[in-house]
Amino acid sequence: MSEPNTSCAAFQRNAAIDPAAVAVRSIGGDHTLTWRQYADQVREVAAGLHALGVGHGDTVALMMGNRVEFYPVEVGVQHTGATSFSVYNTLAPEQLNYVFENAGNRVVICEQQYVERIRRSGAPIEAIVCLDGAPEGTLGLPELKAMGSGDFDFEATWRAVRPEDILTLVYTSGTTGNPKGVEITHSNVLAEARAFHAVLPVAFGDRQTSYLPSAHMADRFCCLYLQQVYGIQITVVPDRSLLPAALVDVHPTIWGAVPRVWEKLKAAIEFAVANEPDEPTRAGLQWALGVAARKADAQLSGTAIGVELATEWAEADERVLSALRAKIGLDQLKWAMSGAAPIPPQTLGFFFGLGIPISEIWGMSELTCVASACPPAQARLGSVGRMLPGMQWRIAEDGEFLVRGPLVMKGYRKEPHKTAEALDADGWLHTGDILAVDDGGYLRVVDRKKELIINSAGKNMSPANIENAVKAATALVGAIATIGDARPYNTALIVIDAETATLYAARHGLPDASAPALAADPGVLTEIARGVAAGNATLSRVEQIKRFTVLPTFWEPGGDEVTLTMKVRRKPIADKYAEEIERLYAEKPGDTVHEPAEAQAAR
Incomplete structure (x- = not known):
């Protein structure tokens, strides 16, 4: 049998392998789709869309959270020969207008909560299909399926899809200007899946969680497209706060995360160990983490792990670490990966020490x-591989x-x-x-x-490298923007991590976990100054942060300061916080500007 050359052909092959196997499920398994049910619904959606006039070369937009229904709807669109793409659920009406106009879609399939926003976008949408209801002027999903004609030739329609057809559009998060719609073909996705599989193998029945937005290419590829090509089982996670519970429920065999998720998981483990109420258990966990840290340090420094340390780690693994991996749900991994942004080496080292080696990957929507x-087994900490x-x-x-x-x-x-x-x-x-x-x-x-800092002395520096050094040193820092272009020294705008802030406030008995309260708290400022100093210790003198200010706000994904994928929007930040930046370079900067203990003398 020849290899499939479109995502539709790949889906049909996998749907026939074990029709009774579960393909998509919710956390806990209350809502499941077997491959047989999945394939039947794909046929129904394709027939309904055909009745709406959707066909080869058209475009259909999807706007919904991570839910089981996404999969048969998305794959159903593909089987008509149309291009299916997702939009971020946080987009404002004017942003939706730009994306819909650029994509040229006449149909949107969405959740009921987004109907009015789509209408306010002013885009020329002819039909809105609603998954969880049927507000006036929309079609319900059952109604769409019922529209399908008995004489619709489903088989001939999906077989007419060509490798060079555009499978999806991925709208880049855009650190400047409007997002660009990246056109990805069926051929692109099949080539990607096979090349990826050659390095990080994927098999029918492998378990994965879908928790990133489906507008993010990482979720589309690692969940939707790997499922279509290799038949993995997906558990949908409708809210990021449910991810820890999902991991324990699923025990994924393949799993990846953006750096911030790995960093939060690391912080949660460290917090749980530090607050373990049973003293003997806490002592055992602390001992095991200490052994893991020494193994990580050896790996990070390129030092060979000696027999004595290897023996001690094996003991720690048998007594503590294996149970810890099972407790967080990461004990059955074939591989784990991190991507979308650079991850601090210390975070990679932490998980390596726990027995969870992470393959750092590099890529882009394009x-x-x-x-x-x-x-x-071949990964090198700090490298994104080959x-x-x-x-x-x-x-x-x-x-x-x-x-x-x-x-x-x-x-x-x-x-x-x-x-x-x-x-x-x-x-x-x-x-x-x-x-x-x-x-x-x-x-x-x-x-x-375009983001390299060139200071007033002509020294080139990577802001991401500087920022990762600080973020690795303290979990309180959620985002950081290094300033220094054409300046005599580097400074930073720092924002506290909202989730860690709540934990910190509870642990230290602080009544107010708001950003303004914590940004003025002496203990918080001391911890952040310690983190900046620790980060500085890993950097060359010219890279070090000499002054910083903690902003009394949280930066929300998709806001003015960071993209939906948490990339720093440097120019908008420079414009928005111009006064705060100038104070960082003033002779007498004021009470909101802080310096690590060693910075004043060094500067």
């Missing part, structure tokens, strides 16, 4: 998600990393000039990233080309 990775099979790379004269191969997008939707800027005549994608490559082909991300 490369269909993942472009580099390594099996856990390029996936079939991909070429080279470094331009200005240091920009260029990539060519089957994962490269078709282009940006309706933006030929921006497509030409990103994709040159020889097919090289200009990634905008600065990556270093060692003799073994291992890649290390330096930073975004």
Whole structure:
């Protein structure tokens, strides 16, 4: 049998392997779809959409949370030959207008709570299909399915889908300007899945959780598309706060997270150990974590793990660490990965010490998600692995990393000039990233080309590297923006992490866990100053943060300061906090500006 060359063909193959097996489920399994039910619903949705006039070359938008119903609806759209894409649920009406106009979709499938916002967008939407009701002027999902005609040739329709057809649009989060619609073909996704599988194997029945927005390419690829190509089982997590419970319920065999999720999981483990009420249990956990930390330190420093440490770690693993992995639900992993942004090496080291080696990956929507990775046994802390099979790379004269191969997008939707800027005549994608490559082909991300800091003395620095050093030193820091371009020294705007703030306030008996209260609390400021000093200790003198201010606010994903994927929006931050930044460089900066103990003398 020939290999499938579209996502539709791949889905149909997997649906036939074990029709009674569960394909999609909710936490706890109260709501499940077997592969047979899934395939039947895909056929019904495709028939209903065909009756609405949706067909080859059309576009359909989806706006909903992580839920079981997403999967047959999304895959049903694909089977009509149309392009299916998701929008972030936080988008305002004017943002929806831009995305819908750019995508050219006439149909939106959504939850009832988004109907009015979609209408206020003013986009020329002809039909709104509602999953959980049928407000006036909309179609309910059962009504859509009932519209399907008995003479609709489902088989011929999905078989007519071509590899070069656009499978989805991924709207980049956009640190500046409007988002760009990245066009990803069926061929792109099939090539990505097979190259990924060659490095991080995936099998029918592997268990995964879907908790990131489906508008995020990481969720679409690691859940939806890996399911279509390899038949994994997905558990949907409708709220990020339910993720710890989901992991314990699922015990995933394959799993990945963005750095902030790994950092929060690390902080939660450390908090739980420190607050374990049973003294002997707490002592055992602290001993095991100490052994794990020594193993991590050896790995981070490139030192060989000696026989004595290996023996002690094996004992700690048997007595404590294996049970700890099971308690958090990460005891059955074949592999784990981190991506979307650089992760602090200390966080990678922490989990390596626990017996959960994480493969750090690099990629971007324009490369269909993942472009580099390594099996856990070959991973090197601080490296994003090697390029996936079939991909070429080279470094331009200005240091920009260029990539060519089957994962490269078709282009940006309706933006030929921006497509030409990103994709040159020889097919090289200009990634905008600065990556270093060692003799073994291992890649290390330096930073975004446009975000490098060049100080007044001409020194080039990576703000992400500086920020990760501080975030790794204290869980209280949720976001940090390093300032220093054309300046004599580096400073930082720091924002407290909202979730950690609540834990910190409870632990220290603080009655108010709001951002303004904590930003003025002496204990909080002391802990953040300690974290900045600890981060500075890992940086060269010119990179170190000399002054910082803790802002009395939390930065929300998708807000002015950070994207929906928590990337820092540096120019908007510089504009919005211009006064705070100027105070950081004033001769007499005022009470809201702080300096790590060593900074004044060093500066």
